[in-house]
Amino acid sequence: MRYSFRLAELLGHSPDPRRRPGTIKAIVEHTGLDRHQVAALLKNEVKYIPLMALSRLCDYLIENGYCSADSLPGALFSVEPENFWELLARRRRLELCVGVRRPDNRDSLDGAWVVASDSMLLGELLNGVSTLGGTSKHWGVGGSLTRDARTTGEVPHPEHLRQTLVWSPGQDTFAEVTAQANEVYEEFSEASGDRALVCLGSTKSNPAVEVILSRVFGCEAFKTQDEVGDPKTRSCPFFLRYRNDDPHPPSCMAGLKLSANSNNIKPGIYFETESGKWDVCDWDLETRDAAFVFYIHREPQGRLEMALGGFSGRSTRLLAKFLATRAEELWPPVFSGEGLSIGAYIVQFQIAQQEQPKERDVIRTELAATSKVIPLAASVIQKRIEAIV
Numbered sequence: 001m002r003y004s005f006r007l008a009e010l011l012g013h014s015p016d017p018r019r020r021p022g023t024i025k026a027i028v029e030h031t032g033l034d035r036h037q038v039a040a041l042l043k044n045e046v047k048y049i050p051l052m053a054l055s056r057l058c059d060y061l062i063e064n065g066y067c068s069a070d071s072l073p074g075a076l077f078s079v080e081p082e083n084f085w086e087l088l089a090r091r092r093r094l095e096l097c098v099g100v101r102r103p104d105n106r107d108s109l110d111g112a113w114v115v116a117s118d119s120m121l122l123g124e125l126l127n128g129v130s131t132l133g134g135t136s137k138h139w140g141v142g143g144s145l146t147r148d149a150r151t152t153g154e155v156p157h158p159e160h161l162r163q164t165l166v167w168s169p170g171q172d173t174f175a176e177v178t179a180q181a182n183e184v185y186e187e188f189s190e191a192s193g194d195r196a197l198v199c200l201g202s203t204k205s206n207p208a209v210e211v212i213l214s215r216v217f218g219c220e221a222f223k224t225q226d227e228v229g230d231p232k233t234r235s236c237p238f239f240l241r242y243r244n245d246d247p248h249p250p251s252c253m254a255g256l257k258l259s260a261n262s263n264n265i266k267p268g269i270y271f272e273t274e275s276g277k278w279d280v281c282d283w284d285l286e287t288r289d290a291a292f293v294f295y296i297h298r299e300p301q302g303r304l305e306m307a308l309g310g311f312s313g314r315s316t317r318l319l320a321k322f323l324a325t326r327a328e329e330l331w332p333p334v335f336s337g338e339g340l341s342i343g344a345y346i347v348q349f350q351i352a353q354q355e356q357p358k359e360r361d362v363i364r365t366e367l368a369a370t371s372k373v374i375p376l377a378a379s380v381i382q383k384r385i386e387a388i389v
Contacts, residue, residue: 005044007057013300023042024039031056037053044339058073088198088304094162095161095195096198097164097208099115100114101115102171116313121317121320132156133323166184168205178207195302196305202309202310203249207222210252216296218384235252238253238269238270242267243267243283268282269346271374290348291322291349293319296340329373335385348371348373349370350372
């Protein structure tokens with residue numbers, strides 16, 4: 001069992017320099033601690049903390065109204081997750097966001113619908129969080145338990161669950177769709193306490209996915225990067241090349257060209273490799289498909305953002321099936337540093353050929369396919385994070 005230091009969460013400290021005026025200075029002046037030590041504590045990057053420093057921090061939190069005396073020093077510590085489902089289940093507040101389609105161009109949500117594949121993925125996420133991927137009955141048998149769990153037998157689970165709906169691209173004006181997605185993200189960012197925002201679907205169906213990735217990688221949301229001179233300069237380390245008959249909303253993570261000089265590339269999910277070249281898990285109508293899973297966990301702030309979805313509806317259903325049986329392959333994160341951990345994976349599907357395909361196969365939930373998880377290289381993530389930190 002490993003513990004993390006949650007000073008940043010208790011203070012509401014944001015990693016964004018624009019949102020943290022004077023935090024470190026105020027702590028230093030009150031406690032007399034070294035500025036670099038305080039910065040490391042806020043990032044959860046210290047291996048130990050002297051009792052005197054801990055006492056001074058507790059005094060600071062009490063005197064400034066951040067915590068009550070009887071909750072300290074326990075409130076400064078939390079158990080770190082040890083697998084993919086625990087990462088989600090340990091959040092106090094879990095928000096799930098999906099894109100919705102408008103029925104017959106009506107102005108209200110009455111009759112609005114969620115794509116069936118996204119609904120399957122949502123259901124599997126809820127199942128995985130509530131059962132820890134089917135392992136909750138074995139909780140504590142060879143695994144970690146918090147003090148409360150040892151005495152009550154309870155497994156980690158969110159205290160508050162919220163579902164958010166956003167219009168999919170094309171279901172309202174571009175300005176309204178983007179504004180709604182930004183509002184969801186800003187409301188999540190401004191909230192206090194341990195929390196997670198999970199956005200399901202690709203940017204074709206859920207504009208909030210676009211906002212998460214643009215904020216993480218420091219680029220402009222809903223603006224194409226198809227004309228970059230070199231794919232290595234793309235802000236996002238993976239790229240969804242639309243099919244010609246797909247919706248084509250402008251996106252930092254999707255488009256029609258990997259760069260200005262790369263024309264006629266196959267539809268699918270492209271990703272940068274450790275060598276700097278780009279590889280692809282391409283899409284084929286009969287045999288190949290792909291999905292992506294991306295998350296960024298800021299442990300010191302108690303903040304998790306996740307985006308996951310398939311290149312197509314078929315791969316989204318296959319991703320749901322994958323989560324039910326092999327989610328452990330999405331752990332550990334591929335990059336850790338600067339007070340955050342990032343998981344970035346492409347899941348490649350090879351679909352079994354059917355001897356006599358039937359018309360109803362289009363809605364089958366038990367498609368037969370082999371799956372391969374491709375973690376993105378830590379160096380690919382690191383160079384992008386360092387460029388914006």
